Amino acid sequence: MQLFLLAYPWDVADETLGPRLDRLAGEVGVTGLSVWAASPPVVALRAREVTPRVFQSRGGVFFQPGDRHYAGLRAQPIVSTWLRAGDPLKQVAQACASRTLELRTVVSGSAMGRLAERYPELSCRNLFGAESQQRTCLGNAEVQGLLLATCADLSTQFSPSAMVLADFAIGWSDARSDAFRCGPVLGPVEHLLLVTCFCGACVRSAEEAGIDAPGARRTAMRQLQTTLEQGTVEAKPSDEWLSGEPVLASYRRRQVQVLNSLLRRLADACRCPIVLDMTPEATGLASPESAVAATVITPIERSEQLGLAVKTGAPRNEIRLPAWWAMGSRGPQLVGLLPEAARLGIAAVTIDDYGAVPDATLNTLKQAVRFTRRTVSA
Numbered sequence: 001m002q003l004f005l006l007a008y009p010w011d012v013a014d015e016t017l018g019p020r021l022d023r024l025a026g027e028v029g030v031t032g033l034s035v036w037a038a039s040p041p042v043v044a045l046r047a048r049e050v051t052p053r054v055f056q057s058r059g060g061v062f063f064q065p066g067d068r069h070y071a072g073l074r075a076q077p078i079v080s081t082w083l084r085a086g087d088p089l090k091q092v093a094q095a096c097a098s099r100t101l102e103l104r105t106v107v108s109g110s111a112m113g114r115l116a117e118r119y120p121e122l123s124c125r126n127l128f129g130a131e132s133q134q135r136t137c138l139g140n141a142e143v144q145g146l147l148l149a150t151c152a153d154l155s156t157q158f159s160p161s162a163m164v165l166a167d168f169a170i171g172w173s174d175a176r177s178d179a180f181r182c183g184p185v186l187g188p189v190e191h192l193l194l195v196t197c198f199c200g201a202c203v204r205s206a207e208e209a210g211i212d213a214p215g216a217r218r219t220a221m222r223q224l225q226t227t228l229e230q231g232t233v234e235a236k237p238s239d240e241w242l243s244g245e246p247v248l249a250s251y252r253r254r255q256v257q258v259l260n261s262l263l264r265r266l267a268d269a270c271r272c273p274i275v276l277d278m279t280p281e282a283t284g285l286a287s288p289e290s291a292v293a294a295t296v297i298t299p300i301e302r303s304e305q306l307g308l309a310v311k312t313g314a315p316r317n318e319i320r321l322p323a324w325w326a327m328g329s330r331g332p333q334l335v336g337l338l339p340e341a342a343r344l345g346i347a348a349v350t351i352d353d354y355g356a357v358p359d360a361t362l363n364t365l366k367q368a369v370r371f372t373r374r375t376v377s378a
């Protein structure tokens with residue numbers, strides 16, 4: 001079983017990079033780094049005594065784009081202002097290669113920093129036509145073109161062992177943001193309706209497939225309006241409710257098909273395997289249809305959820321654990337969890353994220369790795 005640390009480039013690409021990687025690879029038993037190459041905005045409180053203690057970034061891409069990949073595209077990659085000079089990702093790639101550590105590059109599919117603000121015409125739109133301030137729509141050909149180019153560029157420049165896709169979903173996610181205000185409390189069904197994208201590209205794609213997109217929108221409007229006026233939340237679980245609304249269900253299914261077809265094109269564009277990180281909104285994608293993403297990462301918050309990771313239908317399953325799993329009194333849980341994951345056939349564990357992992361915690365990781373090796377070989 002492999003062990004990856006998920007990191008933002010500013011947490012690894014500094015003068016201590018070499019010694020840190022020596023320790024991670026040689027002593028702790030980490031097999032690779034997963035480094036954000038294109039991320040959403042982030043505000044991170046860092047565990048180590050480094051400056052700044054709170055790192056703020058509006059996101060974007062953390063490498064110098066190779067222009068030829070983006071020629072002919074209207075939407076262009078937005079380079080993070082953190083990247084003033086130099087090429088930290090190249091530095092990390094070289095340091096990993098010389099220590100036989102795997103390097104994975106992590107790309108946000110729909111929430112790359114500032115893209116939705118700069119290109120509102122490419123944003124997801126909810127049923128009322130409001131554009132997202134966070135998400136561009138992966139159903140839109142221009143957004144697809146930019147993501148394909150970004151992944152091809154990264155594969156060419158850094159030869160990662162895998163391309164990890166996060167936020168690979170279509171949806172008006174603003175309903176989940178802290179800024180979102182709405183009178184009545186919304187239930188799972190109302191959230192599903194509010195998140196469903198009705199941008200021009202999604203509507204067109206549905207209509208081309210013979211789906212009554214205006215009908216799907218009317219269904220969503222009717223249900224949501226009832227809740228907004230009466231404050232009564234639909235009691236059924238969203239899957240059950242949706243199965244009684246076939247037009248809207250087929251409209252949403254079409255979006256999953258669009259994503260699956262994009263995944264196949266991404267697999268062709270990259271010179272490495274695609275790994276799909278199942279951020280909560282991406283759940284529902286791991287159908288047999290998406291088997292092209294040969295690997296799926298399931299985020300695990302509680303040990304009871306471990307079983308979910310082997311039910312994705314993907315040929316290869318991995319898990320992602322928040323950093324606190326490895327910290328303080330919870331350490332023994334991690335030491336117990338890793339062998340259990342290996343027994344279930346989980347191929348890799350990613351710890352999220354390196355910047356929040358204090359150095360002392362690496363000892364716990366080391367123990368967990370040794371215990372797992374002993375258990376697996378016994």
Ligand SMILES: [Zn+2]
Nearest residue numbers: 137197199202
């Ligand atoms: Zn859309």
